[in-house]
Structures are given as structure tokens and as C-alpha cells.
Amino acid sequence: MLETKTYAVRRADLVRYAGASGDFNPIHWSDRVATAVGLPGVIAHGMFTMALAARAVGEWTDGAEVVELGCKFTNPVVVPDDDEGVEVQVAGTVKSVEDGLATIALEVTCDGQKVLGVSKAVVRA
Numbered sequence: 001m002l003e004t005k006t007y008a009v010r011r012a013d014l015v016r017y018a019g020a021s022g023d024f025n026p027i028h029w030s031d032r033v034a035t036a037v038g039l040p041g042v043i044a045h046g047m048f049t050m051a052l053a054a055r056a057v058g059e060w061t062d063g064a065e066v067v068e069l070g071c072k073f074t075n076p077v078v079v080p081d082d083d084e085g086v087e088v089q090v091a092g093t094v095k096s097v098e099d100g101l102a103t104i105a106l107e108v109t110c111d112g113q114k115v116l117g118v119s120k121a122v123v124r125a
Contacts, residue, residue: 002092002104005056009044009077010085017048031081043076049088049115053108056090057121060104064123067101071119077110086110092121100125 014028023045026033034042054069079086091107102125108116 002056002060002094004089004091005059007052007055007088007090008085009048009052009079009088010083011042011079011081013085014042014044014048014079017045021045021047023047039076039078041078041080044079044088046073049073049077049108050119052088053090053106053116053119054121056092056106057104057123060092061102061123064102064125066121066123068120068122071106071108071116073115074117075110075113075115077115088115095120097125 018024018028027037027039027043028045029042031041050071053071054066057066077086077088088108088110092104095103095105102123104121106119106121108119
């Protein structure tokens with residue numbers, strides 16, 4: 001088991017990510033729009049959440065080459081409109097090391113709920 005990494009996610013992070021990615025969907029910044037489409041509030045971009053998992057992998061492996069990274073988006077990360085935001089936890093377990101590649105199973109949660117499913121990374125060992 002690798003050391004769990006915890007990352008704060010605030011609305012300001014979503015604004016910066018929207019600018020970098022070009023994804024300005026209002027569900028990522030407007031409570032009015034998010035709730036109108038049935039969401040519990042503003043949610044983090046799925047790819048932002050996946051990037052947090054990639055960040056943990058990079059920290060665990062001291063920047064090793066990632067040759068595969070994948071997941072399914074299972075639950076949204078709801079980000080409140082306050083200065084605290086919400087925390088996303090990324091845990092990892094090395095499942096195998098063969099042919100110079102390490103496979104890491106990832107568990108990505110927010111408020112105790114899994115937000116990424118079937119998530120894994122493969123890095124060059």
C-alpha cells in the first residue's frame with residue numbers, strides 16, 4: 001500500500017482548470033445550472049479528478065514514465081462555494097511488476113465515496 005495522498009479542490013481550482021482545458025461547462029462553476037440539470041451542486045471536471053490521481057502516481061514514483069492511466073468516472077466531486085473546498089484522497093497499491101512495468105491500482109475517493117472506478121496506472125519501473 002502506498003501512502004494516501006490528499007488534495008484540496010476549491011472553486012478557484014475549477015476556474016483555473018477550465019481556462020487551461022477550455023472546458024467552460026457551467027456545471028463546473030454555476031450552482032444554478034448544476035442543480036437545474038440534477039446535480040447536487042458544482043462538480044469538478046472529471047479529467048481534473050483524474051489528473052489528481054496522476055499527480056499522486058507521479059509523487060509515488062518520483063516522476064516515472066506513465067505508460068497507461070485509466071478509470072471510469074463513477075461519482076462526481078461536489079465542490080462547495082467556500083474557502084475550504086473538498087478533499088480528494090488517492091490511495092494506491094502496487095499490483096504487479098513485470099517486464100519493467102509496474103501496475104498500480106488506484107482508489108480515489110471524496111467524502112468516503114469512490115469517485116473514480118477501475119482506476120489504474122502503469123509506469124515504467
